[in-house]
Amino acid sequence: MSLELKEQYEKVYAFCYFKVHNVLVAEDITQETFLKYFETTQYLEKGKKLAFLYTIARNCCIDYFRKNKHTEILDDLSELTVEQSEDSITVIAVRSAVSKLSSKEQEIVLLRYTNELGIGEIAEYLDISRFALYRKLNEIKRKLKQNLRKEDFYG
Amino acid sequence: MDRKLKQELKQSLTPPPTRHKAEFINSISYPKARFREVLFSQIGFIRKRVWLFYVLATCFAYFYTTVVKVPANIVAVVSSILPLFSLCIITEIYRSTAYNMAETELACKYNLQKITLMRLGILGTASFVMLILLVIIAGKNDLGVFRNSVYIGVPYLLSSYLSLEIISRFRSKETIYVCMAVCCAVSVFMMIANNLYQFIYSVQFITLWVGTFMVLMALTLFSFNQFIKSQEELQWSLL
Numbered sequence: 001m002s003l004e005l006k007e008q009y010e011k012v013y014a015f016c017y018f019k020v021h022n023v024l025v026a027e028d029i030t031q032e033t034f035l036k037y038f039e040t041t042q043y044l045e046k047g048k049k050l051a052f053l054y055t056i057a058r059n060c061c062i063d064y065f066r067k068n069k070h071t072e073i074l075d076d077l078s079e080l081t082v083e084q085s086e087d088s089i090t091v092i093a094v095r096s097a098v099s100k101l102s103s104k105e106q107e108i109v110l111l112r113y114t115n116e117l118g119i120g121e122i123a124e125y126l127d128i129s130r131f132a133l134y135r136k137l138n139e140i141k142r143k144l145k146q147n148l149r150k151e152d153f154y155g
Numbered sequence: 156m157d158r159k160l161k162q163e164l165k166q167s168l169t170p171p172p173t174r175h176k177a178e179f180i181n182s183i184s185y186p187k188a189r190f191r192e193v194l195f196s197q198i199g200f201i202r203k204r205v206w207l208f209y210v211l212a213t214c215f216a217y218f219y220t221t222v223v224k225v226p227a228n229i230v231a232v233v234s235s236i237l238p239l240f241s242l243c244i245i246t247e248i249y250r251s252t253a254y255n256m257a258e259t260e261l262a263c264k265y266n267l268q269k270i271t272l273m274r275l276g277i278l279g280t281a282s283f284v285m286l287i288l289l290v291i292i293a294g295k296n297d298l299g300v301f302r303n304s305v306y307i308g309v310p311y312l313l314s315s316y317l318s319l320e321i322i323s324r325f326r327s328k329e330t331i332y333v334c335m336a337v338c339c340a341v342s343v344f345m346m347i348a349n350n351l352y353q354f355i356y357s358v359q360f361i362t363l364w365v366g367t368f369m370v371l372m373a374l375t376l377f378s379f380n381q382f383i384k385s386q387e388e389l390q391w392s393l394l
Contacts, residue, residue, distance in 0.1 A: 017170035
C-alpha cells in the first residue's frame with residue numbers, strides 16, 4: 001500500500017482523539033476511517049491520499065457528534081497528563097495555550113507538530129494555499145507565544 | 156517556532172496509546188501493491204549514479220563523435236564505453252545478492268527472482284535505448300547499421316557475460332571489484348585494438364565478428380538464466 005498503515009493509524013488516531021477526547025471512541029472512528037479509505041481504491045490510484053484520509057476522519061468525527069448529540073460524551077483527556085512529560089507544569093502551560101486557540105488553529109497545530117504532516121499535505125487537507133497556511137502558522141506561533149507566560153515556559 | 160516549543164507541542168498533544176491497533180491491522184484487508192506499482196518502484200531502487208552514468212556516457216560519446224573530428228574511430232570509442240554500461244547493470248543486480256536489501260520486503264509478494272528480473276528489465280530497456288542512440292551516433296561512418304551494431308554489441312556482451320559469470324560463481328562482497336576490473340579491461344582492450352589492430356574492423360572479419368556476437372549472446376543468455384535460477388535457492392524466494 002502507498003501509505004504506511006501502522007504509522008498513519010497512530011496519526012489518524014491522534015487526530016480523532018483530539019476531536020472526540022475519548023480513547024475508545026477515537027479508536028473506533030480511526031478504524032472506521034481506514035475501512036472507508038480502503039473501500040475507495042479508485043481514488044487512491046491518483047488522489048491526494050493523506051488529505052483524503054484526514055477528510056474521512058473528520059467526517060467520521062462529525063457523524064459521531066451528530067449521532068450522539070444528546071448523549072453525554074465521556075471526556076478522558078485527563079489521561080494525557082499522567083505520563084506524557086516529566087515537566088507537567090510545562091505540559092499544562094502548553095496545553096492551556098493551545099486550548100486558547102480556535103478549533104481550526106488547534107487542528108493545524110496537531111497536524112503540523114504532532115502528526116508532522118508537510119505544509120503541502122496540510123494545505124491540501126484544508127483546501128487552502130501553502131502561502132495561506134504559512135500565514136496561519138505564523139499567526140498561531142504569535143498567539144502561542146502570547147499565551148505562554150514567560151515564567152511557565154521560557155523561564 | 157523554537158525547537159523547545161515544537162517538542163512540547165508534540166508531547167503535550169500526543170494521545171494515550173491505542174488499544175486495538177495490532178488486531179485491526181492484522182485483520183484489515185487493504186489493496187495490495189500491483190505488479191505495475193512494484194515495477195515502477197524499482198526505478199527508485201536503482202541508484203541515481205547509474206542513471207547519471209548513463210547520461211554522462213551518452214553525452215561523452217555524442218561529444219566525441221560529433222564535436223571532436225575523429226570519425227574513423229567512432230565505433231571503437233562507443234564500443235569502449237559500452238563495457239562500463241554493463242558494469243553499471245552488474246553493480247545494481249549484485250547489490251541485491253550481496254546485501255539482501257529492501258526487496259526482501261517486496262519479495263513477500265514477488266520473490267527476489269522476479270524483483271531482479273523487473274530491475275534488469277528497466278535497466279535493459281534503458282540500455283537498449285542508449286544502444287540505439289549510440290548506434291545512430293556511430294552510424295555517421297560508412298560501416299552501416301548492421302556492422303556498427305555488431306561492433307558495438309560484442310564488447311558489451313563480452314563484459315556482461317564475464318561479469319555475470321563472476322557474480323554467479325563468487326559471492327563475496329569484493330566480487331564487484333573483479334567485475335569492475337574485467338569491464339575496464341574489456342574497455343581498454345577495445346581502445347588498444349582500435350589503435351593497434353585497426354584491420355579487425357575490415358569487411359573480411361565481419362563473419363568472425365558476427366560469429367562472436369552470436370556465441371556471446373548465447374553465453375550471456377545462458378549465464379543470465381543460471382544467475383536467475385541461482386536466486387531460487389534464497390530462503391525467502393521459496394515462500
